Amino acid sequence: MGTVGTLRSAGVRGGDEVVVPAYGNPEVAEAVLEVGALPVFAEVDGDSYCLDPAAVADAVTPRTAAVVAVHRFGRPADTGWIREIGQRHGLLVVFADDAGAGQADQDCVRRRRDRAAYLDGRLTGVLTPPAVAGHTYEEYVVRVPGNGRPDRDAFARALRARGVSCRVPVQAPVYRLPVIRRDVYLPQTERAVDETLALPVRAELSRRELQRMAAACNALGGLLQPAF
Template sequence: MGTAALLRAAGVGVGDEVIVPAFGNVDIAEAVTRAGALPVFADIDPRTYCLDPAAVEAVMTARTTAVVVVHRFGRPAELVRLHELGRRHELLVLERGETETSYDEVAQRRERAAYLDARLRGVRTPDHADGHAYQQYVVRVPGNGRPDRDAFARALRARGVDCRVPVKTPLHRLPEFRRCVTLPQTESAADETLSLPVDASLTRRDMQRVVSACNALGGLLQPAF
């Protein structure tokens, strides 16, 4: 059943607010609108790219009736905290995921992700967690935000690497959903993230090309801790 239908079935409608992420998934916000409710955007956790439970609680009002949690890039959201939040405030918590893949394909993607983790320099590799399926291998290109990330992406494509910007514009910046809200982690992720290929079809030579192309650019050194 679709998101709009699930919301309607739960009694969500006109006058209600539904908390959703602004980082990607325009279809989720559109589904809330189709149900007659108002989508309210909360910030993300920079490790998971999913809704931050603390940010969700911060934007709740007396009209909040539901939260739609979207798992991103194969990394699950903090469901225990989000469901506890839902129970405490008597909210419906819906989970929406990305396209499922087979066990074998997930295992191969994890193998390719581990290869990149061990060899990439100058970009911030994904945060590791149990259950990460690496539907996308998303790195951060530190520096001056979008200009540096976009220049890095163009240079990789010129070297034959099929990289992609996962979220070009956060939803709260789109004309149909424009909101005057502060979502620093969402903004930063939209400006810095880049998806590198980890498809199961890629050969070792393909992966070497990805690493060589990234490292040849030099990148920006990660800060010392």
């Protein structure tokens, strides 16, 4: 059952509020709108890019009916704390995977983790994702130090020019997308949108390709200075 079906079957309806992530794909907020409820955007944790449990607690009002948390880039959301908040307030709590996340077999996940561990130990030109139990590395998302989006975008162009594939995983906060636009500003979300870059950790990547990626990132990262 998808998010829309889960919300409907739980009785979420017009006039209800549903707490959703501000960083990521818009499908969750769109599902809330489809059942007639109001998406309330909560801040993300700066390490995991998943819902920050403290922000979820702050977003709860008497009209809140549910929380939808997303496991982002293969890293699990903080299920324990979010469930505890839901139980405390009598809320439906739904956990969803990132849109497009596949069901990889264990061998594929193991190889992605091996490639992520290799990059963890060698990348110095970017800020690497904290290693946590359960991370399957659907994407290996780093932060580009410097002055936000202009430096991140320039960094991405320079990487591609050196033959290293990469992509900006989230183009804008969900609350600024045209179909959903809300008068909201969440600083952690804004920073994540402006600084993050996804590097490939596909199971078929060779060690030579990983070495080239690390060398390119380290060379380019040395040219950037963090903003103060």
